[in-house]
Amino acid sequence: MTEAPTSRLSDATALPKVDRDLRHLMDAFAEVLHEIGEGELARRLPWPAENGAPIALDAPGVNDWPQDLDDPLTERAVEARSIAFQLLHQAEENALAQSRRQVESEGALDADSGSWEYVLSRLAADGWSEAEIAAALVEVHVEPVLTAHPTEAKRASVLHHHRAIYRLLVDAENQMWTPGERASLREDMKAALERLWRTGEILLEKPTVAGELGIVLHFLGDVFPATLPWLDRRLLTAWQRVGFDPASLDEATRRPRLSFGNWVGGDRDGHPLVTPEVTARTLESLATRALDNLRAALARLAAGLSLSVSRQAVPEALSHRLDALAEALGEAAPPALARNRDEPWRQLLNLMIAALPDPLGPPAPGRYRTADALLADLDLLSQTLKEIGAERLARRDVTPVRRQVATFGFHLAALDIRQNSAFHDRALADLLTAGGIDGADYADWPMDRRRQMLDRELASPRPFIHDGRRAGPHAEAVIGALAVVAQRLETHGPAGLGALIVSMTRDVADLLAVYLLAREAGLLAFGEDGAACPLPVVPLFETIEDLAHSPAILDAFLAHPVTRASLARQQRQSGAPRPSQQVMIGYSDSGKDGGLVASQWGLHQAQAAMVEVAERHGVTLRFFHGRGGTISRGSGPTHRFVRAQPPGAIDGALRLTEQGETISQKYANVVTAAHNLELLTAGTLNATLRGRRASRAAHPLAPIMARLAETSRTRYRQLLETPGFMDFYAQATPIDVIEASRIGSRPARRTGKRTMEDLRAIPWVFAWSQARFLVSAWYGVGSALLDLLDDDPETFERLATCKRDADWPPLHYLISNAATGWATADPAIMQRYAGLVGDPVTRQRLLDPILDEYERTRHGLEAIYQGPLADTRPRVHHVLALRGPALEPIHQRQIKLLQAWREAKNNDHADQADALLPPLLQTVNAIAAGLGATG
Structure with a gap:
């Protein structure tokens, strides 16, 4: 599952609300089906109504579906149930949102764990002054990075219909509606549901990168700009309710900084469709949307600031700026000045709109070169309004636009460029060969030989390729992408350009290789201090082994002269007080590699060690968390995730991926989006302040965590290394269907090999989830806990007490996630x-240890929680209990379809196999919707 609701909000408020909203939605959906002639289908919807009774978890006949694989009623029933699961998610989302509003209205400051009120009140109670908190607040910089990994199983049009349904659900909360208006709202809801039903959920064609970018642009261009005012309002309200002076946050520059990143069109790791041309179009699309939004925002601001010279004197600074900007714009100025002649503030805004740059062309005379120049004019606008006593207009009208410019600039989101270190090896082999150097076997060179060559070449500005010669395909792919970045940097500056990320970083040579490839693209600058890269080169440490080596790799990288010169250049560009190095850590492959405990503890230890390395070099470390949408890939309650990071790992800055279906789950609606961004920003403030006071000494239970990690990893690896494991996995999960699906433009495997190493972590987790094994979310936990309990019960009790008292966030986060992962698994399924x-021998050889470990994990977790998990974690139990019975027939159908589909393929009955694939994909969508997660 994805992040289960874990707020401290009252279950007595939220859970009955879920039932009421779900009943409202399901009744409307059933009515629609009856009215369009699908009455038999309506009777098979889950959670049927029985004379106004509460939601039923199951009912006779609801799951009695025809067993014929080609029965059209069953096929449609799966799709209807998929929609029902999504309606349940919306009911839960709305119930939590309304519960938060109710609790806030009742005056409780700390009822919503992780909110601004919770964090600010706790910081004040623990001794931080208002001035200290305000000073730290301006250092907070949160950057969610949107990706399009193959985990979003819904079509773009389906996402649109779900957003409309949620808005109608929220509208129904208003108590002012007359009976007639409420009836009209119900008809609107039924119309939205009918549109959704008639649209269908299956992706008929594999998405393109452009299509995925379109979805991301909706969130970046529509949802997040509309969310900013909500986010600011939440902070300002909490600030006052805690008793702080609201004047402290009057200026937008005194609030946390929010920005966004994007991987769609830049992430080329195993993605051959992300070409240099795609990257160039992506940068243009992002800039075009940003500037369109700014043009509209400035026009709305101009319409409101119709202040006349007949009512107030014109400040001298405003007059001077009007003259200067008009002169700079030349022929573009008179039309802007001709409108609104007696309204100078409006005239300035007309000129500012005319001065916006062309996102596709080179800089033009008089146009803004950077967003900072536009910010300066907005600040002047605000200052002159205050000068005439219109502080309210400055605060209410200008500040929101300023926040938009500061957040999105002229680029909307920073585009990262990611590629795998193995691909870079092949690119360098191409380059060396083209340059007349014997380097075709570069991938087999030992690391010390690589370092010597790289150091030698980085001392020279001479490229390998000149006189129009061509390198091989790998080199041209890498250099082509970097050349696009270099061109964008030259014409528009660094804004909008993110990091150069190296997947599977194994050695410092993998990072230095990027500098050399950048030299070939004209991206590496040579000056008196040698070579320097204007964009950050970022390691991505993914496996357990690479995480263990990460401190030494980072140490060598920060000591390298090209890195030092690059960080100094980047510091000058940003105006930061200290040089800053970004490091990405991967949750997906570490979880796939070593299981949950080893992954989370390895990540924790690596971060703590790298913080010390960076401090020795006088560098600020900014971690980039590559989290996925499931517990196996780093997901979990946002506020708990932030708290679980080691001291110093979040020092003002937090960057993290938002992947696949989690984007629509967390950010589809403004209220929900504001809440999730609030958890990130408030959590970052909390972690920053507490991390600066916290001891860096190891926690007393750290050795026990290391023991649990080692024991659980051993048990997990034993499963993966059992003879026949890949055969079991290939047959006991629908991995082959997922690889044939149309839910993402990226291939499921990096190179197409059918090996454990080549399989991406996303489909790996997706397949286990579909079959309800979820092994990477809990396997090994039980053996580790029971081994400790048997060997040292006193220490086990210390561990259990620490978890129950929530005294150590990393332990609390780990055990809670393991318990949720275990609860989502189902041994019968x-x-x-x-x-x-x-093969029955292979089946039992793998199934027996899985079932045994499932029971061991139950015993271990119940010893921690002191009782059955259904009783000790009622909210999670309620979430799963609503879904479990409704998922049963879909699992049954998927298994039957899998058998028939595989048999048809094995017998070369291609037409039959093709006919079975769409209904199979329907079951994949429905189970993903029911569990709330794919990969």
Whole structure:
């Protein structure tokens, strides 16, 4: 599952609200189906109504579906149930949002764990002054990075319909509606549901990168700009309710900084469709949307600031700026000045609109070169309004636009360029060969030989390729992308350009290689201090082994002269007080590699060690968390995730990925988006202040965590290394269907090899989730806990007490996630999928340890929680209990379809296999919707 609701809000308020909203939605959906002639289908919807009774978890006949694989009623029932699961998610989302509003209205400051009120009140109670908190607030910089990994199973048009349904659900909360108006709202809801039903959810064609960018542009261009005022309002309200002076936050520059990143069109790791041309079009699309939004925002501001010279004197600074900007714009100025002649503030805004740059062309005379220049004019606008006593207009009208410019600039989101270190190896082999150097076997060179060559070449500005010669395909792919970046940097500056990220960083040579490739693209600058790169080169440490080596790799990288010169240049560009190095850490591959405990503890230890390395070099470290949408890939309650980071790992800055279906789950609606961004920004402030006072000494239970990590990893690796494991996985999960699906433009495997190493972590987790094994979310936890309990019960009790008292956030986060992952697994369903494994010996060799570890994990977790998890974690139990019975028939159908589909493929009955694939994909969508997660 994705992040289960874990707020401290009252279950007595939220859970009955879920039932009421779900009943409202399901009744409307059933009515629609009856009215369009699908009455038999309506009777098979989950959670049927029975004379106004509460939601039923199951009912006779609801799951009694025809067993014929080609029965059209069953096929449509799966799709209807998929929609029902999504309606349930919206009911839960709205219930939590309304519960938060109710609790806030009742005056409780700390009821919503992780909110601004919770964080600010706790900081004040623990001794931080208002001045200290305000000073730290301006250092906070949160940057969610949107990606389009193949985990979003819904079509773009389907996402649009779901957003409309949620808005109608929220509208229904208003108590002012007359009976007639409420009836009209219900008809609007039914119309939205009918549109959704008639649209269909299956992706008929594999998405393109352009299509994925379109979805991302909706969130970046529509949702997040509309969310900013909500986010500011939440902070300002909390600030006052805690008793702080609101004047402290009057200026937008005194508030936390929010920006966004994007991987769509820049992430080329195993993605051959992300060409240099795609990257160039992506940068243009982002800039075009940013400037369109700014043009509209400035026009709205101009319409409101119709202040006449007949009512107030014109400040001298405003007059001077009007003259200067008009002169700079030349022929473009008179039309802007001709409008609104007696309204100078409006005239200035007309000129500012005319001065916006062309996103596709080179800089033009008089146009803004950077967003900072536009910010300066907005500040002048605000200052002159205050000068005439219109502080309210400055605060209410100008500040929101300023926030938009500061957040999105002229670029909307920073585009990262990511590529795998192995691909860079092949690119360098191409380059060396083209340059007349014997380097075709570069990938086999030892690291010390690589370092010697790289150091030698980085001392020279001479490229390998000149006189129009061509390198091989790998070099041209990498250099082509970097050349696009270099061109954009030259014409528009660094804004909008993110990091150069190296997946699977194994050695410092993998990072230095990027500098050399950048030299070939004209991206590496040579000056008196040698070579320097204007964009950050960022390691991505993913496996358990690479995380263990990360401090030494970072140390060598920060000591290298090209890195030092690059960081100094980047510091000058940003105006930061200290040089800053970004490091990305991967949750997906570390979880796939070593299981949950080893992954989370390895990540924790690596971060703590790298913070010390960076401090020795006088560098600020900015971690970039590559989290996915499931517990196996780093997901979990946002506020708990932030708290679980080691002291110093979040020092003002937090960057993290938002992947696949989590984007629409967390950010589809403004209220929900504001809440999730609030958890990130408030959590970053909390972690920053507390991290500066916290001891860097190891926690007393750290050795026990290391023991749990080692024991659980050993048990997990034993499963993966059991003979026949890949055969079991290939047959007991629908991985082959997922690889054939149309839910993302990226291939499921990096190179197409059918090996464990080549399989991406996303489909790996997706397939286990579909079959309800979820092994990477809990496997090994039980053995580790019971081994400790048997060997040292006193220490185990210390661990359990620490978890129950929530005294150590990393432990609390780990055990809570493991318990949720275990609860989502289902041994009865596992066994049904295991029945698909043809060889009975292989089946039992793998299934027996999985079932045994499932029971061991139950015993271990119940010893921690002091009782059955259904009783000790009622909210999670309620979430799963609503879904479990409704998922049963879909699992049954998927298993039958898998058998038939595989048989048809094995017998070369291509037409039959093709006919079975769409209904199979429907079951994949429905189960993903029911669990709230794919990969």
